[in-house]
Amino acid sequence: MTNGIPPIRSVMTPFPHSVKTGDPLIRAQELMEEHEIRHLAVTKDDQLVGVLTDRDLKRALDPELGLPPKEELLVGDVFVSDAYVTEGGEPLDLVLEQMATRHIGSALVTRDGLLMGILTATDACRLFCDHLRKTYPSGPGTNPA
Numbered sequence: 001m002t003n004g005i006p007p008i009r010s011v012m013t014p015f016p017h018s019v020k021t022g023d024p025l026i027r028a029q030e031l032m033e034e035h036e037i038r039h040l041a042v043t044k045d046d047q048l049v050g051v052l053t054d055r056d057l058k059r060a061l062d063p064e065l066g067l068p069p070k071e072e073l074l075v076g077d078v079f080v081s082d083a084y085v086t087e088g089g090e091p092l093d094l095v096l097e098q099m100a101t102r103h104i105g106s107a108l109v110t111r112d113g114l115l116m117g118i119l120t121a122t123d124a125c126r127l128f129c130d131h132l133r134k135t136y137p138s139g140p141g142t143n144p145a
Contacts, residue, residue, distance in 0.1 A: 008095045009088030011127055012109045012117030018043055019052060021076030028075050029057055038122070039106040041115050042079040048115045051083035051106060083108055088116055096124055 018041035019028045028040055038054040052075055060078040061070050067077075085108045086095055095107050099121065109117035 005091045005093050007089045008086060008092050008107065008109055008119055009111075009117065011092060011123070012088070012107075012119045013123060014117045016041055016108075016115070016118040018115065019075045020044065021049065021074065021079065023075045024071070025057065025060060025073040025075055025078060026070055028052055029061070032057065039118060039120055040075075041108055041118060042075055042083075043115070044076070048085065048108060048110060048113070050079045050081040051108060052079040053105060056080060085110055087111065092127075095119060099124070 016039075017031055017035055017037060019031065021042060021044045031040060032038065032054055040052045041048060042050045042052050056078050059065065060067060060073060067073060084098060084102060084104055084106070086098075088109050088111050099105070099107055099119075105121045107119045108115060109119065
């Protein structure tokens with residue numbers, strides 16, 4: 001912990017859902033819808049290789065793109081291989097700074113190269129909301145002005 005700032009492992013979502021590069025893209029879409037999530041870690045041979053976002057999925061399923069039919073597409077055809085990956089001990093502020101600088105919606109968290117969690121922009125918004133409510137305990141949405 002640096003200056004009281006927690007490591008990302010203390011606020012991440014542990015054991016996130018993941019898909020394999022050889023999984024059908026439709027299965028990834030079903031998993032996202034079933035669990036109401038927008039990011040899936042992607043693995044190949046049990047190694048973390050990237051992330052699949054709902055935006056990537058929607059783009060790939062757009063019929064005007066000219067890609068093969070959705071029934072033929074695999075996760076490996078559309079996932080992002082240069083995802084932001086960080087170790088669980090990384091201070092949260094540095095992770096959030098990288099996410100903002102890179103304009104990305106998630107950070108994949110690892111320990112010794114193995115996926116252990118994920119932090120999304122939605123998670124970061126919830127954390128900030130909790131922080132504001134603790135810092136200004138007058139109540140949600142109240143403005144003392």
